[in-house]
Amino acid sequence: MSxxxxxxxxxFDASRVKTxxxxxxSFSKEIRILLSKGQIMKEHKTPFPIxxxxxxxxxxxxxxxxxxxxxxxEIIALDGNVPHDLTAKENSxxxxxxxxxxxxxxxxxxxxx
Numbered sequence: 001m002s003x004x005x006x007x008x009x010x011x012f013d014a015s016r017v018k019t020x021x022x023x024x025x026s027f028s029k030e031i032r033i034l035l036s037k038g039q040i041m042k043e044h045k046t047p048f049p050i051x052x053x054x055x056x057x058x059x060x061x062x063x064x065x066x067x068x069x070x071x072x073x074e075i076i077a078l079d080g081n082v083p084h085d086l087t088a089k090e091n092s093x094x095x096x097x098x099x100x101x102x103x104x105x106x107x108x109x110x111x112x113x
Contacts, residue, residue: 002023004022004023005022006022006032006055006093006095007055007093010034010093011034012034012035012036012091013034013036014036014039016039016111017033017034017035017036017039017041017111018033018034019031019032019033019034019104019107019108019111020032021104024100025100026100027099027100028097028098028099028100029097029098029099029100029102029104030095030096030097031095031096031097031098031104031107032093032094032095032096033086033093033094033095033096034091034092034093034094035057035059035086035088035091035092035094036088036091037088037089037090037091038087038088039087039088040085040086040087040088041085041086041087041110041111042085042110042113043062043083043084043085044083044084044085044110045080045081045082045083045084046078046080046081046098046102046106047080047081047102048080048098048099048101048102049077049078049079049080049099050077050078050080050096050097050098050099050102051075051076051077051078051095051096051097052070052075052076052078052084052086052094052095052096052097053074053075053094053095053096053097054070054071054072054073054074054075054092054093054094054095055072055073055093055094055095056072056091056092056093057071057072057088057089057090057091057092057093057094058070058071058072058088058089058090058092059086059087059088059089059092059094060086060087060089061076061084061085061086062083062084062085062086062087063076063078063082063083063084064082064083064084069089
């Protein structure tokens with residue numbers, strides 16, 4: 001058993017999106033994404049289903065070319081291989097739930113390219 005927090009050590013960085021694996025379980029990887037206002041995660045996709053949960057703030061989530069305004073408390077499930085992108089309308093804390101079979105390095109590759 002492990003108890004962790006998505007709300008500790010919050011340090012937004014205007015020069016880059018920050019990610020941190022908060023907890024890894026037998027079935028998922030729970031990742032915190034800190035997006036400063038205006039930051040973008042370009043279009044990408046994952047081979048496995050994901051959950052995107054807005055813990056704080058507001059983002060524009062593009063899914064297959066349709067923009068969804070998502071606010072604090074909202075959550076969306078996406079199947080694998082669905083193109084999506086994120087743009088922060090304000091400083092935002094996003095919880096990303098990845099399959100245990102997915103690789104965190106893939107997320108880092110999206111941010112660095």
